[in-house]
Amino acid sequence: MTKEHVQRIVLGDVEVLRITEWQGPFTAARDLVPDSTADMWRDNEDVLAPDHWDPAADQAVGALQSWVLRSGGRTVLVDTGVGNGRERPGTPWFHRQEGDFLGLLARAGVRPEDVDLVVNTHVHADHVGWNTRAEEGAWVPSFPRAQYLIPAADDFHFGPDNGYGQGRRVDDRLIYEDSIAPVHRAGQAVLWDGEHRIDEHLVLESAPGHTPGSSVLRVASGGERAVFAGDLLHSPVQILDPSCNSCFCLDPERAAASRRRILERAAEERELVVPAHFGGPGAVEVRRSGSGFAFGPRAAD
Template identity: 75%
Template sequence: MNNAHVQSITLGDVEVIRVVEWQGPLLPARSLVPDTTREMWKDNEARLAPDHWDPDSDTAVVALQSWVLRSGGRTVLVDTGVGNGRERPGSPHFHHWQGDFLGRLAEAGVRPEDVDVVVNTHLHIDHVGWNTTAAGAEWVPAFPNAEYLMPAADDFYYGPRNGYGKGLQEDDRLLYEDSIAPVHRAGQAVVWEGTHRIDEHLTLEAAPGHTPGSSVLRLASGSDRAVFAGDLLHSPVQVLHPACNSCFCLDPERAAASRRRILERAAAERELVVPAHFAGAGALEVRKEGGGFAVAAWAAWGSSASGHRL
């Protein structure tokens, strides 16, 4: 399975399907990762351009994508994009977004009723939007047979008990009301903390900082390892300079600590690192280099078993 929008790779006994809804320039590079300098991007132009950085416009290139994992006889969907027709006045890129998310899932051979588990790595706008779909004037779960795994710390922070993200952004209340609360009302939400095992191959693990409850999903099957890193990384420049946070990280110090911990383990165990928003090949192996890390190899989609990443 390998086309412009849907690509697959096999890790041990788990099929991983990449579903790309959109890919392109998003924000000025140092608006997306404000801790970086112009030199950090320019000095690594050969590694970053053109898939992750457009040097002419100095704009970061990203992807809006989800991941389907076929594991243990079940279908697991990791993150659900922006959602169509949502009121997001504080997020002009995503306000009244119209995409073809369900069509892309269909290309991957996945119908909404086929999904057994939805993983929200964290509760940001571009990770929970297709949790629900419109049914008349109501929002209802888009995946009627799925349990939805949500980090407890984010459910508290963005929910009514903490004033919808302490009332800092109206979009936080709107996303909770249209993409999270309906899942709770339907009895399909599973709120977890610390770690949560999905099956023999898949485990969720807290990695706070980007949001209070941001998490990663670890895959271990046979000799293959992967970590779905959510928004700990928005650009490969953060692999090269792991202390640099995105503009969306709520707790920069904790986010940087989580990022370094994830990269340290990935380098030591040859885990495939699968960030939420990397364009281009979308996933990579890393190795230690100086005080940071470097790209060891990019994922080779359409391959399987040994040597799948090289």
């Protein structure tokens, strides 16, 4: 797997920078994808190891990463990682972390004031953490000029109106209070639902299930296509069998339906699939295979 923290690709007129904070094994494979079987992992070791699975330890391999898209003269940041100094007692991986996310952005030539739009694909701790930073004892937006595009269904579910995720996890209240509410107070939050076009190349689309407002960002430019799939996929085994949900999906039935729909379109339209947490190159091509999907481009027509 790559150890580079910043990588660049071009999709038509859209420049894409991959910002990787961390990459490696992080949990037992079937704890991450409980619906999967041991055979699914073993039988596909050739495509899963080493970038997505450590067979010796039976650990899923993943990455904590964000994406910067330069499109139509604007800089768009897709998801913002865990953040620093966050109280996340229910999630040890994210509790009181101290990272160098803004430094990685600077290495890629992106200053906080350069960011025009922040896209939160959904409101989970590892996707909204750097929405804000601490300043004189208060949380303030990290990107002072940016509009923050937040799915309205997630804002409602994880916000006070629906009892901070219906009170299921203490972390949900903390996440909203330190990473979402300050953006609202600063007047920088833009809530959307269904579909939201950013420019001629970029469009956000609801894909609910993982969370009520889970979304994907589609890119189409110069004949190149990609879909930034957020947490619809945590592992490639979910491509092989889209009915397999991660342990984090709040509505498994809707999540599986959204996953299949996005994968069907990706296979049909040759969209590069870019999930939030894939290790290795961080993206994959898919094609139809029987009732499911396989890795790699489909044959030319």
